[in-house]
Amino acid sequence: MLSHLFLIPLLPLLGAAYLALFGPRHSRAVVQTLACLTVFAAFVISADAFFFALPKVVHEGGLSEIVYSWFSAGTVDVDLALRMDALSGLMCLVVTFVGALIHLYSAGYMAHDEDYARFFAYMNLFCGAMLTLVLGDSLPVLFIGWEGVGLSSYLLIGFWYKESANASAGKKAFITNRIGDFGFLIGIFLLFRATGRLDIPAILDAARTGQALAAPLWLDLPVAFWAGLFLFLGAAGKSAQIPLYVWLPDAMAGPTPVSALIHAATMVTAGVYLVARMSAVYLAAPAALAVVAVIGALTALFAAIIGLAQNDFKRVLAYSTVSQLGFMFVGVGTANFAGGIFHLFTHAFFKAGLFLCAGSVMHAMSGSGDITQMGGLGKRLPWTTRVFQICWLAICGVPIFSGFFSKDAILGGAFATQAFGHGLAWVGPCVGAVLLLAALGTAFYMSRLYFLVFTGPCRASEEVEHHIHESPVSMVFPLVVLAAGALLSGLVGLPPALRELFGRPGESTLAVWLEPAVGAPLAVSHTLEWIGMGASTLIAVGGIALAYVFFGGGYRAPAHSLAAGWPRLAGLVRDKFRIDEIYALLIVRPLATACRLLFFFVDRILIDKILIGIWVFVADLGGRICRFVQVGDVQRYLAVFAIGLTALLWIAARPTAPDEVNISVDNSTVQIKLVDSQARGGALTYSFDFDGDLVPDRQGATPSATWMYSGPGRYTARVIIEDPRWHTRRTLVREIEIKP
Amino acid sequence: MPGYAYILVSLALFFIGTAGVLLRRNALFVLMSLELQLAAGSLALLAFSRGLGDEKGHVVAFFVMALAAAEAAVGLAIVVSVYRTRKKIDLDGVNELRN
Numbered sequence: 001m002l003s004h005l006f007l008i009p010l011l012p013l014l015g016a017a018y019l020a021l022f023g024p025r026h027s028r029a030v031v032q033t034l035a036c037l038t039v040f041a042a043f044v045i046s047a048d049a050f051f052f053a054l055p056k057v058v059h060e061g062g063l064s065e066i067v068y069s070w071f072s073a074g075t076v077d078v079d080l081a082l083r084m085d086a087l088s089g090l091m092c093l094v095v096t097f098v099g100a101l102i103h104l105y106s107a108g109y110m111a112h113d114e115d116y117a118r119f120f121a122y123m124n125l126f127c128g129a130m131l132t133l134v135l136g137d138s139l140p141v142l143f144i145g146w147e148g149v150g151l152s153s154y155l156l157i158g159f160w161y162k163e164s165a166n167a168s169a170g171k172k173a174f175i176t177n178r179i180g181d182f183g184f185l186i187g188i189f190l191l192f193r194a195t196g197r198l199d200i201p202a203i204l205d206a207a208r209t210g211q212a213l214a215a216p217l218w219l220d221l222p223v224a225f226w227a228g229l230f231l232f233l234g235a236a237g238k239s240a241q242i243p244l245y246v247w248l249p250d251a252m253a254g255p256t257p258v259s260a261l262i263h264a265a266t267m268v269t270a271g272v273y274l275v276a277r278m279s280a281v282y283l284a285a286p287a288a289l290a291v292v293a294v295i296g297a298l299t300a301l302f303a304a305i306i307g308l309a310q311n312d313f314k315r316v317l318a319y320s321t322v323s324q325l326g327f328m329f330v331g332v333g334t335a336n337f338a339g340g341i342f343h344l345f346t347h348a349f350f351k352a353g354l355f356l357c358a359g360s361v362m363h364a365m366s367g368s369g370d371i372t373q374m375g376g377l378g379k380r381l382p383w384t385t386r387v388f389q390i391c392w393l394a395i396c397g398v399p400i401f402s403g404f405f406s407k408d409a410i411l412g413g414a415f416a417t418q419a420f421g422h423g424l425a426w427v428g429p430c431v432g433a434v435l436l437l438a439a440l441g442t443a444f445y446m447s448r449l450y451f452l453v454f455t456g457p458c459r460a461s462e463e464v465e466h467h468i469h470e471s472p473v474s475m476v477f478p479l480v481v482l483a484a485g486a487l488l489s490g491l492v493g494l495p496p497a498l499r500e501l502f503g504r505p506g507e508s509t510l511a512v513w514l515e516p517a518v519g520a521p522l523a524v525s526h527t528l529e530w531i532g533m534g535a536s537t538l539i540a541v542g543g544i545a546l547a548y549v550f551f552g553g554g555y556r557a558p559a560h561s562l563a564a565g566w567p568r569l570a571g572l573v574r575d576k577f578r579i580d581e582i583y584a585l586l587i588v589r590p591l592a593t594a595c596r597l598l599f600f601f602v603d604r605i606l607i608d609k610i611l612i613g614i615w616v617f618v619a620d621l622g623g624r625i626c627r628f629v630q631v632g633d634v635q636r637y638l639a640v641f642a643i644g645l646t647a648l649l650w651i652a653a654r655p656t657a658p659d660e661v662n663i664s665v666d667n668s669t670v671q672i673k674l675v676d677s678q679a680r681g682g683a684l685t686y687s688f689d690f691d692g693d694l695v696p697d698r699q700g701a702t703p704s705a706t707w708m709y710s711g712p713g714r715y716t717a718r719v720i721i722e723d724p725r726w727h728t729r730r731t732l733v734r735e736i737e738i739k740p
Numbered sequence: 741m742p743g744y745a746y747i748l749v750s751l752a753l754f755f756i757g758t759a760g761v762l763l764r765r766n767a768l769f770v771l772m773s774l775e776l777q778l779a780a781g782s783l784a785l786l787a788f789s790r791g792l793g794d795e796k797g798h799v800v801a802f803f804v805m806a807l808a809a810a811e812a813a814v815g816l817a818i819v820v821s822v823y824r825t826r827k828k829i830d831l832d833g834v835n836e837l838r839n
Binding site: 630631632633634635638639642 | 758761762763770831832834835836837838
């Protein structure tokens with residue numbers, strides 16, 4: 001089993017291919033079983049590789065496998081290489097485990113959709129691509145997976161493509177990601193130019209030891225900075241960070257399981273994974289790390305603020321995802337890679353759980369996600385509510401739940417980090433402070449969501465209320481498993497301070513696992529950890545309490561008076577700070593205008609009219625001329641044929657060119673001698689013109705002549721070979737130079 | 741009779757045939773002129789064959805006869821079908837492929 005890493009991405013990809021080609025022929029049950037099984041099998045193989053080869057994974061830099069040599073050109077060898085170390089192994093486990101659960105959930109959720117085969121084909125395609133991304137050990141392989149998940153994300157956002165809003169949401173996601181991918185590619189090129197390698201271990205080695213990445217590239221900043229910055233542009237596109245986050249909220253147009261799997265738990269964390277994977281490059285350039293941390297913190301706060309005023313269930317969760325991804329980027333951006341990955345890990349559980357709860361709630365509410373029309377669902381959906389409560393407390397960061405530990409690891413790391421050096425030392429505490437605010441916002445908007453949806457009286461219309469029902473087992477089961485994950489996944493990353501309390505001192509399990517892949521965990525003093533945990537608890541409880549004041553049991557008076565007090569501010573937040581409109585004004589519209597102008601002048605006028613028109617005219621003219629001789633009279637054709645044949649015969653009757661033309665120069669005496677094996681039995685006559693005056697100087701039946709020039713110079717000699725019987729002739733021209 | 745006399749007769753026959761093919765209106769006469777051209781070719785072949793003492797020319801002359809027979813069959817069939825559609829066999833009207 002151990003050397004079969006390639007099976008992990010291959011199985012879901014095969015499933016996708018089969019379902020895409022033959023899925024519609026099979027019944028719903030077959031399609032669902034097949035789709036779930038491929039992902040589950042991938043999970044089993046990943047788990048086997050990860051746990052049974054664990055010592056190797058942890059201590060020896062992981063299992064690696066070269067599936068085949070992809071291409072080699074010059075000095076570049078690119079292999080289809082896979083590597084499973086703790087980092088990629090953990091991602092593999094998350095992707096396949098959460099993926100399998102969500103496939104199972106989809107079986108219930110998409111039970112009434114006609115296009116189930118297409119859906120599951122896309123889902124399997126996503127899993128295969130994501131696993132390629134995660135396991136890829138060279139940047140081109142990683143990039144294939146990167147593009148593959150982008151493609152399947154696009155396909156799944158626009159899954160219900162018959163509504164144009166969904167289709168354009170898919171396009172928005174894809175195009176925004178293209179901008180990021182452009183950055184990613186530039187980053188790859190920069191790394192390749194500096195190191196000459198494309199496989200990740202070699203690049204990381206070069207970053208750790210060599211000087212290749214330390215050479216200044218532009219503005220006195222090293223290659224590592226620019227490569228890191230451009231890679232982060234790619235990461236920001238995929239992981240929805242400022243300024244490229246705008247696609248993620250719109251991506252909620254896709255089916256809810258898709259939002260849970262792709263746009264919450266797995267694909268959007270690829271950017272965090274990329275930064276962690278390329279950790280050595282970032283460590284070589286503290287300024288790039290600082291950019292990652294600052295952007296992450298700003299995104300975390302900004303998205304949390306927008307999340308405060310959204311009224312669509314999935315949209316709140318989407319902004320929450322953007323915000324939590326910001327947390328993760330602060331984690332990896334403060335060189336606290338284990339912390340960032342830890343939050344990625346716990347977030348996968350609770351956010352997938354929250355999204356699946358959203359799906360379950362919308363299922364119950366006849367498809368609507370408007371939280372202003374919900375309320376009081378707690379009693380009607382007991383299982384969903386329990387799960388939501390656990391995930392909600394986890395994301396708020398209430399102690400014992402997983403989110404508490406992971407968020408705390410990031411906060412502690414932000415205050416303790418030394419990665420930025422002296423000049424940028426202020427970055428750590430600043431992003432930490434911003435994160436505290438963002439955490440408060442998180443607790444508030446998530447609690448608002450909980451209170452408005454699950455407590456108080458129901459605000460839905462009677463008809464909708466009548467239909468409210470708990471979801472089927474296939475949907476509830478994954479929810480419960482994810483809730484267990486949200487509750488317990490924090491245990492792998494217990495902070496050293498707490499471990500000491502339980503008598504097991506040392507770094508957390510996760511940090512130990514990840515050490516070979518991303519370096520030693522960040523040292524945080526126990527005092528700081530205790531302070532951090534205290535502050536986090538206060539913030540979480542404070543946020544929940546504040547939300548209770550405003551929204552406990554439905555909209556309360558303070559909520560109304562706040563919105564009435566600052567109507568413009570409330571409107572601005574509700575409109576997401578009108579970032580989409582600003583982008584439309586500054587980028588989309590000028591671009592569209594430029595495209596329209598290009599289309600009109602280049603395509604319509606230059607290509608369609610001028611370039612095509614010229615050749616249409618030429619072809620038409622040629623046709624008209626040819627038509628003129630096409631008279632249709634067979635005897636005229638024959639006459640032309642006879643004339644042409646005669647002409648051909650006459651040309652064929654020309655004397656053939658002689659085999660050799662020998663010119664010998666002796667002082668000013670020149671002899672020209674022709675050697676002709678087909679001289680037609682002496683019937684040919686030869687006339688020689690030596691001085692270029694076109695008057696023959698020597699004439700006769702002998703194929704040679706001699707001439708004496710009067711002085712030095714360049715002369716043109718002509719020999720005319722003539723057959724007097726047919727009056728055909730051939731002319732030879734030679735240059736003759738007489739030297740003084 | 742010297743050898744070149746055969747060639748001269750052959751040439752005369754060929755040019756008469758060519759003139760007939762190019763100038764006659766009636767398709768039947770055109771076909772007959774065509775036979776004349778072929779006969780001229782055969783005559784030349786035979787003359788050269790005899791003059792050069794090479795028997796191959798005789799063989800080719802037989803081929804030309806067979807070919808002429810086939811050509812006449814096809815040509816006459818076309819003439820018959822032209823006659824069916826147009827009720828006359830003048831070639832200068834048969835120009836549907838014009839332009």
